[in-house]
Amino acid sequence: MSFWLSIAVQTPAHSAIAGPLTYRSEFPLTPGSLVRVPLGQREVLGVVWQALDGPGPEQAGRDIRPVAGVLEGLAPLSANWKQMVSFAAAYYQRALGEVALAALPPQLRDLSTAQLARRLRRDAGAGPVEPPVATDSIALNDEQARTLATFESENGPFLLFGATGSGKTEIYLRAVQALLAREPEAQALVMVPEINLTPQLEARFIERFGSAAVVSLHSGMTNPQRLRSWLAAHGGAARIVLGTRMAVFASMPALRLIVVDEEHDPSYKQQEGARYSARDLAIYRGRLEGAKVLLGSATPSLESWHHSRPAAGDEPGGRYRRLTMAGRIGGGALPRVRLVDMNLQPRKTVFSAALVEAITQRIARGEQAMVFLNRRGYAPVLHCADCGWKSECPHCSAYRVFHKIDRTLRCHHCGFTQRVPRACPDCGNLDIAPLGRGTERLEEHLAELLAGTRRPDGQPLRIARIDADTTRLKGALESQLAQVHAGEVDVLVGTQMIAKGHDFRRITLVAAVNPDGALFSSDFRAPERLFSLLMQAGGRAGRDADYARLNGSASEMWVQTFHPQHPLFDALRRHDYPAFAAQQLQERGQAGMPPFSFQALVRAEARTQEAAQGFLQRASEAAAGLAGADPITLYPPVPMTIQRVANIERAQMLVESPSRAALQRFLAAWHPVLHAERDRAVTRWAVDVDPLAI
Ligand code: ADP
Ligand code: ZN
Ligand code: ZN
Numbered sequence: 001m002s003f004w005l006s007i008a009v010q011t012p013a014h015s016a017i018a019g020p021l022t023y024r025s026e027f028p029l030t031p032g033s034l035v036r037v038p039l040g041q042r043e044v045l046g047v048v049w050q051a052l053d054g055p056g057p058e059q060a061g062r063d064i065r066p067v068a069g070v071l072e073g074l075a076p077l078s079a080n081w082k083q084m085v086s087f088a089a090a091y092y093q094r095a096l097g098e099v100a101l102a103a104l105p106p107q108l109r110d111l112s113t114a115q116l117a118r119r120l121r122r123d124a125g126a127g128p129v130e131p132p133v134a135t136d137s138i139a140l141n142d143e144q145a146r147t148l149a150t151f152e153s154e155n156g157p158f159l160l161f162g163a164t165g166s167g168k169t170e171i172y173l174r175a176v177q178a179l180l181a182r183e184p185e186a187q188a189l190v191m192v193p194e195i196n197l198t199p200q201l202e203a204r205f206i207e208r209f210g211s212a213a214v215v216s217l218h219s220g221m222t223n224p225q226r227l228r229s230w231l232a233a234h235g236g237a238a239r240i241v242l243g244t245r246m247a248v249f250a251s252m253p254a255l256r257l258i259v260v261d262e263e264h265d266p267s268y269k270q271q272e273g274a275r276y277s278a279r280d281l282a283i284y285r286g287r288l289e290g291a292k293v294l295l296g297s298a299t300p301s302l303e304s305w306h307h308s309r310p311a312a313g314d315e316p317g318g319r320y321r322r323l324t325m326a327g328r329i330g331g332g333a334l335p336r337v338r339l340v341d342m343n344l345q346p347r348k349t350v351f352s353a354a355l356v357e358a359i360t361q362r363i364a365r366g367e368q369a370m371v372f373l374n375r376r377g378y379a380p381v382l383h384c385a386d387c388g389w390k391s392e393c394p395h396c397s398a399y400r401v402f403h404k405i406d407r408t409l410r411c412h413h414c415g416f417t418q419r420v421p422r423a424c425p426d427c428g429n430l431d432i433a434p435l436g437r438g439t440e441r442l443e444e445h446l447a448e449l450l451a452g453t454r455r456p457d458g459q460p461l462r463i464a465r466i467d468a469d470t471t472r473l474k475g476a477l478e479s480q481l482a483q484v485h486a487g488e489v490d491v492l493v494g495t496q497m498i499a500k501g502h503d504f505r506r507i508t509l510v511a512a513v514n515p516d517g518a519l520f521s522s523d524f525r526a527p528e529r530l531f532s533l534l535m536q537a538g539g540r541a542g543r544d545a546d547y548a549r550l551n552g553s554a555s556e557m558w559v560q561t562f563h564p565q566h567p568l569f570d571a572l573r574r575h576d577y578p579a580f581a582a583q584q585l586q587e588r589g590q591a592g593m594p595p596f597s598f599q600a601l602v603r604a605e606a607r608t609q610e611a612a613q614g615f616l617q618r619a620s621e622a623a624a625g626l627a628g629a630d631p632i633t634l635y636p637p638v639p640m641t642i643q644r645v646a647n648i649e650r651a652q653m654l655v656e657s658p659s660r661a662a663l664q665r666f667l668a669a670w671h672p673v674l675h676a677e678r679d680r681a682v683t684r685w686a687v688d689v690d691p692l693a694i
Helices: 079-091 096-102 113-125 142-153 168-182 195-209 223-235 245-249 278-289 302-307 353-364 439-449 476-485 516-520 526-538 545-551 567-573 577-591 609-622 660-677
Strands: 003-009 021-025 034-039 042-052 158-162 187-191 214-217 240-243 255-261 292-297 321-325 336-341 368-372 381-384 401-403 408-410 417-419 432-435 463-466 491-494 507-512 556-561 598-606 638-645 648-657 682-689
Touching (some): 003 034, 003 096, 021 034, 042 096, 079 278, 142 168, 142 321, 158 168, 168 187, 168 195, 168 292, 187 278, 195 240, 214 223, 240 245, 255 278, 278 292, 353 507, 439 463, 439 491, 526 567, 526 577, 556 567, 598 660, 609 648, 648 660, 660 682
Parallel strands (some): 187 255, 214 240, 255 292, 336 556, 368 507
Antiparallel strands (some): 003 021, 003 042, 034 042, 381 432, 598 682, 638 648
């Protein structure tokens, strides 16, 4: 006797098969079961999707292969989990099997059934898990108490709009605590944008709930660690899962609460494969599973801000409930914002004299300062003034960055690296010079400017740099951050890596030396990102009110700009996110941009720009009539901002609609057309739904 099953497997990239495949089995299998099945010459992991009455007509005449084995001892994945995966695959235009398999820990693919059984026995041997009892915690302040009360009494989804240092994390902890007190078997998922923010959060959760109840899930873990966390979540032993965007797919049979911290952060958007937004999927999953969803940020995404607008007059409010915490814990003030008009500075000034003086004073008092610049390396370009040569990458439409430390030119797009030439490769001029500056040069320059400065103990000052270059080695970031926390560093120089999330206690001055680029970017989201980055960076200053009071110094955020009159800086000066958001939303509304419209990008890669654009053009023409009465706008194909990377030409095409549902209908109908129009010249193509950068 045979049972017919549809099973999700990882089909090869670009195969036109979007759904699960049909297999047979000698015995019935519950949907959600994990199995091994033959695929071509290999045996692969699969998820039983559903039981079929018999082979479908499309299988006629085909040999339907039998399931090779079942992963014993693992409870089937839940119907909700499968539903979320199905939704994500359909919404983000990817094959079901790809999304399903990518959502499982990689090691599940490699372990034999026997190995898995051993693992499960061992993990079970770790002992029955006690229901976590939270240890007593600090008393909430009024704003926190009010916020928590509203959260407990309503359904959400919620947007917690809370200033940096207002005690949002404490709200997350209390929400989990209340949940587990009510339902000891329940599970909570807490997401953060960056791996390097997980240790600090993990420590706070473990302190509150004990280590047995808490697991982490992120890409910085080894495969065995990930499998262990995943099994603990799937089996229910882990009450609390902390993770990055991938954790949104964790199997959690008793999920009741989802927290998305720093919900505005772009890293919640996956940038390859299925380009999902973990924040948006969290909202979907919450509704599906009946779990409360709490998004938190000091600078919410304009989407979430718009969704949480209060009702006004006849206008109904948004779908989210907005909760506000404006004050900082302990009454600490937000940093005073000081704009330096760079038009009034001598030409080529990097650090204005006033800023250098302010940093010097902070150090002399034993405080710390943080300087950030969103560009790593020494200088973005090397340049010959005689003939105009610049350090272009031969493989990309981009310059190679000069790294002084090892005297290399490195392409940050394709990785192509060479020793710095002794002389100009075109004219032989020996005097080639760096143009512009990155963090490495900034650090060097600052060290010169502050050379005579002493700490209160008479020791010379210490400058540390934190960016992708200094943190390449495992553990490097942790040890560098530890030095900052321990007060061994006086000035911290770095990229946006240092601006996010970290709970620095002694930093009282933060400076952005050159943020102007984003003001006039072609990307309409650039001002939103800049504003939130500056607010986040400012949030690193003066976090410890007692410390600031002790020193009698107010914290400061310095911004050097050629456009001090820009409305963005005006809102920043007043720490007025709502004003900034209102102004941006008005512009977006007038221009019909998100969140008032919905977008998708089709990206194509080919040997030539003509081939990449040609494919998009054909697909565009073949789309005629597909939209029916739906309002769909197809824009012409254009080269991507960085048009060529590693000798591959890249083009993209924007699709837009005022209706999300209409855009979804169109994309689904268009997908087979894209498959059909693609020719051999096109090496890759992909659809990016709700893209973050266009
Ligand atoms: P946010 O996440 O909003 O930046 P946190 O939750 O990290 O803020 O809180 C900032 C600091 O204040 C943390 O060190 C936290 O332990 C502390 N804190 C939070 N709530 C309280 C409270 N009610 N009383 C005293 N300290 C608090
Ligand atoms: Zn030259
Ligand atoms: Zn390159």
